[in-house]
Amino acid sequence: MHEIIQEGLIKLKIPKYQKISKEMEVFYNPVMSLNRDISILLLNSINKNNLQIADPLAATGVRSIRFLRELGKNKIKKIHINDYNEDAIKLIKENFALNKINYKNDNKIIIKKDDANLFLLNSAGFDYIDIDPFGSPNFLLNSAIVRLARNGILAVTATDTSSLCGTFPKACLRKYWAMPKKDAVMHETGLRILIRKIQLVAAQYDKALTPIFSYSKEHYMRIFLRNDKGKNKVDNILKQHGDFNNAGPVWLGRLWDKSLVNKIFYNAINNRIFKQNKDLINLLKIIKEESKMNAVGFFDLHDICERNRIRHLQKKEAIINKIKKLGYEAGETHFKGEGVRSSISLKKLINVLK
Ligand SMILES: C[S@@+](CC[C@H](N)C(=O)[O-])C[C@H]1O[C@@H](n2cnc3c(N)ncnc32)[C@H](O)[C@@H]1O
Numbered sequence: 600m601h602e603i604i605q606e607g608l609i610k611l612k613i614p615k616y617q618k619i620s621k622e623m624e625v626f627y628n629p630v631m632s633l634n635r636d637i638s639i640l641l642l643n644s645i646n647k648n649n650l651q652i653a654d655p656l657a658a659t660g661v662r663s664i665r666f667l668r669e670l671g672k673n674k675i676k677k678i679h680i681n682d683y684n685e686d687a688i689k690l691i692k693e694n695f696a697l698n699k700i701n702y703k704n705d706n707k708i709i710i711k712k713d714d715a716n717l718f719l720l721n722s723a724g725f726d727y728i729d730i731d732p733f734g735s736p737n738f739l740l741n742s743a744i745v746r747l748a749r750n751g752i753l754a755v756t757a758t759d760t761s762s763l764c765g766t767f768p769k770a771c772l773r774k775y776w777a778m779p780k781k782d783a784v785m786h787e788t789g790l791r792i793l794i795r796k797i798q799l800v801a802a803q804y805d806k807a808l809t810p811i812f813s814y815s816k817e818h819y820m821r822i823f824l825r826n827d828k829g830k831n832k833v834d835n836i837l838k839q840h841g842d843f844n845n846a847g848p849v850w851l852g853r854l855w856d857k858s859l860v861n862k863i864f865y866n867a868i869n870n871r872i873f874k875q876n877k878d879l880i881n882l883l884k885i886i887k888e889e890s891k892m893n894a895v896g897f898f899d900l901h902d903i904c905e906r907n908r909i910r911h912l913q914k915k916e917a918i919i920n921k922i923k924k925l926g927y928e929a930g931e932t933h934f935k936g937e938g939v940r941s942s943i944s945l946k947k948l949i950n951v952l953k
Pocket residue numbers: 625626627628631635655656657658659660661662681682683684687713714715716731732733
């Protein structure tokens with residue numbers, strides 16, 4: 600049984616489902632439309648056209664079909680769409696027809712039914728590779744990085760947040776080579792652990808991967824990294840690995856390229872459809888401010904008040920203003936509603952809260 604839905608500017612045929620799981624005939628998660636929105640905004644915000652794009656785990660084809668409909672006119676040189684599931688390939692083709700795109704006569708569009716690693720390794724390389732699996736991205740990192748072009752962008756989703764955020768610390772050590780910590784800042788720690796792991800895989804090939812946009816939301820984490828080639832650049836990345844909050848090692852560098860974040864935000868609020876998506880705009884607004892700050896980690900105001908027996912919690916905006924008046928950077932964080940990112944020390948923050 601199938602149904603037709605709308606996502607972004609496209610129509611999509613998807614299997615009718617009871618529950619979103621790996622066992623779905625062909626995977627589609629409506630919650631991930633925001634993940635796809637951000638990919639579109641990011642690609643439309645970079646100064647590069649004529650991209651060779653790879654969608655190795657395409658499922659319904661939603662991401663690629665949206666790219667074809669929603670990316671700027673000259674963005675795509677070729678889009679390579681792959682899934683090893685026969686039903687997925689059938690549905691991708693039906694979804695092209697549904698959107699009146701004649702993939703057979705368009706040499707921009709290549710559809711493959713291969714194992715994703717073979718699909719990547721048998722290619723001539725890509726400027727943008729989107730790894731969007733169910734669970735850990737580990738199984739595809741090596742091939743994707745090997746085939747990532749100079750200045751190319753690697754986009755990675757991870758939905759196995761239980762290991763990255765510390766519910767299963769041993770699994771995190773095995774899979775991500777670092778110790779997580781289950782506490783108020785666990786999502787940031789987990790995201791930084793994942794970034795370091797991707798950077799270590801890339802370092803083997805003298806590729807320096809710098810995060811340009813990252814976030815954590817509900818059940819998943821997402822990172823976009825830009826590839827620079829060169830031994831010195833790689834050494835410089837590795838220097839920014841270290842322990843944080845008794846966990847790690849993690850990536851201690853920046854999570855965003857702030858000028859890119861600005862462009863993404865303004866592109867979103869100037870887009871007819873995106874500007875109506877409160878969830879998306881709110882996330883981008885917070886990240887726009889967050890990306891201006893250098894501080895690693897954030898303070899959980901509830902947690903600090905509880906630990907220090909502070910009964911009355913002032914409004915977050917008031918606290919942020921007071922910290923700024925003391926000369927420190929401070930602002931909201933998208934990782935947690937009760938969180939404040941700031942360069943102030945814990946001791947001084949407790950004084951402010953009191
Ligand atoms: C989470 S879904 C992808 C969702 C999609 N990227 C989107 O935006 O809707 C994962 C897909 O990867 C495919 N897949 C998993 N392992 C694969 C592999 N080794 N090679 C090729 N496809 C694979 C599955 O068949 C499934 O369709």
